[in-house]
Amino acid sequence: MTNPFGQSPLGGGPDVMKDMLQRSQSAMQELNVATRHSLEAMAVSVQTAQRGAEAVRAQTLSYCQQVAQDASAAAHAIASAKTPVEAFQVQADYSRKWFEGYMTALREISTAMGASVQATVAATQNAMPSGTKPLGERPAHPEGGVES
Numbered sequence: 001m002t003n004p005f006g007q008s009p010l011g012g013g014p015d016v017m018k019d020m021l022q023r024s025q026s027a028m029q030e031l032n033v034a035t036r037h038s039l040e041a042m043a044v045s046v047q048t049a050q051r052g053a054e055a056v057r058a059q060t061l062s063y064c065q066q067v068a069q070d071a072s073a074a075a076h077a078i079a080s081a082k083t084p085v086e087a088f089q090v091q092a093d094y095s096r097k098w099f100e101g102y103m104t105a106l107r108e109i110s111t112a113m114g115a116s117v118q119a120t121v122a123a124t125q126n127a128m129p130s131g132t133k134p135l136g137e138r139p140a141h142p143e144g145g146v147e148s
Contacts, residue, residue, distance in 0.1 A: 037127075037128055037129055038128075040127055041124050041127035041128045042124075044123045044124065044126075044127040045120050045123055045124040045127070047123075048116075048119050048120045048123040048124075049116065049120045051116075051119075052112070052113070052115070052116020052117070052119060052120065053116065055112050055116065056109055056112050056113055056116065059105070059108060059109050059112055060105075060109060063101070063105040063109075066101065067098065067101070070094065070097065070098065070101070071094070071098075074090060074091070074093075074094035077090045077094075078090050078091060
């Protein structure tokens, strides 16, 4: 069936359909490759993040163990104090040491977390092929869609 302008509704017949199928197949192949690269990069990223989380966990556990030991020693020293002034001095020294240790641990753990995030981002970027561009950075194709 033809339209009043003398062209078929498909605008080119079987050649247009064949071209569309080839483009669709090509686009699906590109999508499969990009998906595979994305999944591989995600796996590398998760592994790197897990190593960073384990390092932060180890630092946190070490800090908690040290705090528990220091608190136990301070409690023993307070209980052994001869005078209330001596007990208050032990408590004040413990409080100062605890705060300084807390601030040091906080800085160290924050640094480890930042390094973990940076390593995770770098691992993700390194895992992606160099020619891969996010869709937002690809130029628009004149016939619609984006260029690969």
